[in-house]
Amino acid sequence: MDCRVINRRRHTGLQQLSSFAKTGRTFLGPVKSSKFIIDEECHESVLISSTVRLLESLDLTSAVGQLLNEAIQAQNSTYRTGTSTLLFLVGAWSSAAEECLHLGVPMSLIASVMSEGLNSCIEEVESLQVPIHSVCDHIDSTETFSGLSVSLYPSLQIPSGTGLVQKEHDLKDVTSQSLAFCSLSGRPVKSPQLFRLQAKFEADENISRTPQTLKNNLLADTHCRKSVLTHSRHFSRTDHHWISKPGGFLEQLSAAAPKTYSCSDLAELEVGLSHGDPSSMRLVDEAVRLQRQNAGRQRGSHTGRFPFDISRIFTCCLPGLPDTLSCVCPGYITVVSMSTATLVKELQNQPVRVVLVEGDLTENYRHLGFNKPANIKTVSESVKVQQDSSEELWTDHVLQVLIKLNVNLVLARGNVSERLAEKCTDSKRLVIGSVQDSVLQAFAEASGAVQVAYLTHMNENCVGSGVSVTTWRSIPSDTVDGISRMAVVLKTEGINLVTVVLTSPVIAQMQTKEDRFWTCASRLYYALKEQKVFLGGGAVEILCLTHLQSLAGQSVNKGNQDCSGWLHNTSSWLASSAALYRPTVLKCLADGWHRYLSTLLRNTAVYSSDSEAATSIQCHLQNAADSGSPSSYILNEYSKLNSVILNLGISDKLEPIPRVYDVVTPKIEAWRRALDLVLLVLQTDNEIITGLAHTQKSSQESEGFLFL
Numbered sequence: 047m048d049c050r051v052i053n054r055r056r057h058t059g060l061q062q063l064s065s066f067a068k069t070g071r072t073f074l075g076p077v078k079s080s081k082f083i084i085d086e087e088c089h090e091s092v093l094i095s096s097t098v099r100l101l102e103s104l105d106l107t108s109a110v111g112q113l114l115n116e117a118i119q120a121q122n123s124t125y126r127t128g129t130s131t132l133l134f135l136v137g138a139w140s141s142a143a144e145e146c147l148h149l150g151v152p153m154s155l156i157a158s159v160m161s162e163g164l165n166s167c168i169e170e171v172e173s174l175q176v177p178i179h180s181v182c183d184h185i186d187s188t189e190t191f192s193g194l195s196v197s198l199y200p201s202l203q204i205p206s207g208t209g210l211v212q213k214e215h216d217l218k219d220v221t222s223q224s225l226a227f228c229s230l231s232g233r234p235v236k237s238p239q240l241f242r243l244q245a246k247f248e249a250d251e252n253i254s255r256t257p258q259t260l261k262n263n264l265l266a267d268t269h270c271r272k273s274v275l276t277h278s279r280h281f282s283r284t285d286h287h288w289i290s291k292p293g294g295f296l297e298q299l300s301a302a303a304p305k306t307y308s309c310s311d312l313a314e315l316e317v318g319l320s321h322g323d324p325s326s327m328r329l330v331d332e333a334v335r336l337q338r339q340n341a342g343r344q345r346g347s348h349t350g351r352f353p354f355d356i357s358r359i360f361t362c363c364l365p366g367l368p369d370t371l372s373c374v375c376p377g378y379i380t381v382v383s384m385s386t387a388t389l390v391k392e393l394q395n396q397p398v399r400v401v402l403v404e405g406d407l408t409e410n411y412r413h414l415g416f417n418k419p420a421n422i423k424t425v426s427e428s429v430k431v432q433q434d435s436s437e438e439l440w441t442d443h444v445l446q447v448l449i450k451l452n453v454n455l456v457l458a459r460g461n462v463s464e465r466l467a468e469k470c471t472d473s474k475r476l477v478i479g480s481v482q483d484s485v486l487q488a489f490a491e492a493s494g495a496v497q498v499a500y501l502t503h504m505n506e507n508c509v510g511s512g513v514s515v516t517t518w519r520s521i522p523s524d525t526v527d528g529i530s531r532m533a534v535v536l537k538t539e540g541i542n543l544v545t546v547v548l549t550s551p552v553i554a555q556m557q558t559k560e561d562r563f564w565t566c567a568s569r570l571y572y573a574l575k576e577q578k579v580f581l582g583g584g585a586v587e588i589l590c591l592t593h594l595q596s597l598a599g600q601s602v603n604k605g606n607q608d609c610s611g612w613l614h615n616t617s618s619w620l621a622s623s624a625a626l627y628r629p630t631v632l633k634c635l636a637d638g639w640h641r642y643l644s645t646l647l648r649n650t651a652v653y654s655s656d657s658e659a660a661t662s663i664q665c666h667l668q669n670a671a672d673s674g675s676p677s678s679y680i681l682n683e684y685s686k687l688n689s690v691i692l693n694l695g696i697s698d699k700l701e702p703i704p705r706v707y708d709v710v711t712p713k714i715e716a717w718r719r720a721l722d723l724v725l726l727v728l729q730t731d732n733e734i735i736t737g738l739a740h741t742q743k744s745s746q747e748s749e750g751f752l753f754l
Contacts, residue, residue, distance in 0.1 A: 056147070057144050057728070059109075063140040067133050067140070069100060070133045072649065073096060073100070073133075075645070075649030101114070113723060125712035127712050134641075135717065138642060141641075143160070143724055151630055153728060155623075156631055164635070170677070176581060178308060178574070178577055179577050182354075312331075315570070315579070316570060318704065319569040329373075332374040354575075359544050359545075360485070362381065363548050363559075364533060364548065365552075365553040366551065367551065369550060369551070372547060376537055376545075378481075378543050379533055381532070381533050384530040385471065390517055398513040399454055399455070399509050400493055401448075403459065403497070403501060404459050404498065407462045408466075409436060409463065445470065445473060447501055453475065455513060457485070458480075490510070493511060512539060518534060518535050519533055548560055572712055579709060581681075581705075585681075594639065601625065601629040647662065
């Protein structure tokens with residue numbers, strides 16, 4: 047049970063938002079500190095490392111808690127990424143708004159200036175967008191992502207004989223925890239190998255194109271270069287110098303003719319979007335390439351634009367098995383009871399006919415819009431006998447229809463009657479319920495089946511054929527319900543379905559592993575969908591911070607000029623008041639970004655205090671201001687080829703580090719949702735405290751406790 051002190055004399059709602067947000071600050075950054083959630087009633091525990099799972103375990107019965115949960119769930123259901131950023135910024139900007147209130151800034155000005163500041167930041171960071179229009183054009187000839195196939199858990203290995211080239215094995219002994227040891231301070235990192243991954247893809251080519259003069263300058267300047275952004279997912283760089291071009295393109299600065307830059311390699315993009323989770327991104331890469339193969343077979347060639355359809359990718363979680371069994375398979379894999387093991391073995395050697403049910407497979411199920419007959423009542427001395435008789439008659443009728451049409455497999459979107467499932471198993475027919483809509487649609491397209499609402503209305507034209515049923519592996523899973531289960535594979539020729547099998551010997555990690563896979567898959571999906579990404583490594587956050595500080599400085603100068611005219615023109619007092627408070631609000635908004643970056647640095651396990659992290663950030667802010675162009679400074683720092691920070695003082699080698707990318711829309715939407723929530727609570731839960739009586743209250747009366 048966590049407890050926070052709430053000061054009743056200040057804005058209660060903003061304090062509650064800040065308190066909720068503090069519980070998830072360890073989820074920010076590449077080195078996430080997981081939390082054990084223990085159920086007080088049944089004493090079961092689960093290991094979580096995501097904001098969504100955290101909120102499921104907190105007491106969110108308050109109005110503010112409900113609003114926060116709705117915002118997080120909306121972000122997660124839409125993008126499946128960005129929730130940790132959203133939660134942290136909610137807390138940071140809640141504190142910022144509360145500080146503005148404490149300084150006497152009118153509420154309306156807080157809302158308007160904060161919104162204006164964020165919109166200005168969003169426009170400013172457009173210069174850091176990188177186009178990826180041709181990333182899938184040469185997918186068949188590019189390197190695979192398996193070079194980053196080291197598991198998040200050390201026991202996961204790549205099966206031998208996969209035909210991977212030597213480049214793809216250079217990081218086999220590096221775990222994702224290597225991301226914990228990056229620095230902005232100029233101190234050496236402990237595990238630089240991960241940052242050199244991208245060199246295995248294109249180091250030779252980049253170095254050969256680098257003018258000799260540039261090489262010499264870089265080598266000579268290694269020991270005197272100032273600290274730069276190098277923190278894995280949040281502070282990293284590439285190997286070129288860039289200037290902003292209209293339309294979001296970045297242009298390379300070199301001795302040769304300038305050219306526009308874009309990411310054109312899928313493996314490079316996946317490396318940049320993995321954000322310290324190579325094991326999950328490896329599975330995503332395999333799923334993407336398998337889906338590519340399926341699409342190529344359907345078209346007869348690999349020409350045309352490759353669609354990444356995330357709705358046709360599924361996960362099957364199998365706890366209790368070693369990590370090495372995690373894999374990607376074509377078709378649909380699901381878990382069924384061991385009581386059907388004999389039936390599945392019999393179905394393996396024959397083509398199976400299938401029917402698809404778009405609702406529940408129960409006697410009392412009725413489709414949406416169904417209206418019961420009015421003014422009709424059934425009277426019986428024994429209602430239970432009537433219900434049992436009705437269900438038994440319905441079960442026999444359905445079974446006769448299946449036998450008549452020689453159907454061996456039934457897939458239903460909803461629940462399945464236990465009695466019907468038992469009878470079907472006895473008659474050598476497999477029934478599977480809770481199947482997703484996209485699975486039913488895929489089987490309908492590949493097998494020729496037509497989805498029906500009621501099996502009793504089915505005819506020959508609704509039955510599909512050519513489906514195969516095989517066992518994937520027997521799973522002795524008695525850890526939860528004491529019932530053994532087994533995994534079955536359902537597929538047919540030309541079906542566009544891919545299942546990612548996730549295994550873990552630690553049952554408490556299973557949910558976390560699935561969440562991380564979907565996060566990586568969603569990042570890649572939105573990157574390919576939007577055909578652009580942000581330069582990552584904290585570049586956009588640093589630019590936002592410097593931009594807001596610049597706006598605040600401009601507002602101070604403008605406000606001083608306006609103040610000189612107050613005595614001569616009283617009608618402009620309101621506008622002058624806005625100009626007076628504007629720098630304060632912008633500074634508080636910028637402080638939220640500063641807290642964000644500072645927390646990222648603390649979560650790298652390098653900085654021992656917030657002041658040390660703040661000093662490093664301030665150094666970059668000062669350098670950006672002195673450069674005259676913050677965006678150019680950030681791009682130059684991002685693109686340096688060599689650094690004493692990354693190479694542990696080894697200055698005689700030019701080794702590019704992997705580029706880091708962020709998805710555009712999910713990140714921006716997380717910012718917008720965070721500020722919208724803060725402003726909503728600010729304007730709907732404002733408390734006005736006046737009078738001498740309030741100032742005479744004791745501290746105990748003016749404070750309360752918020753239990754999380």
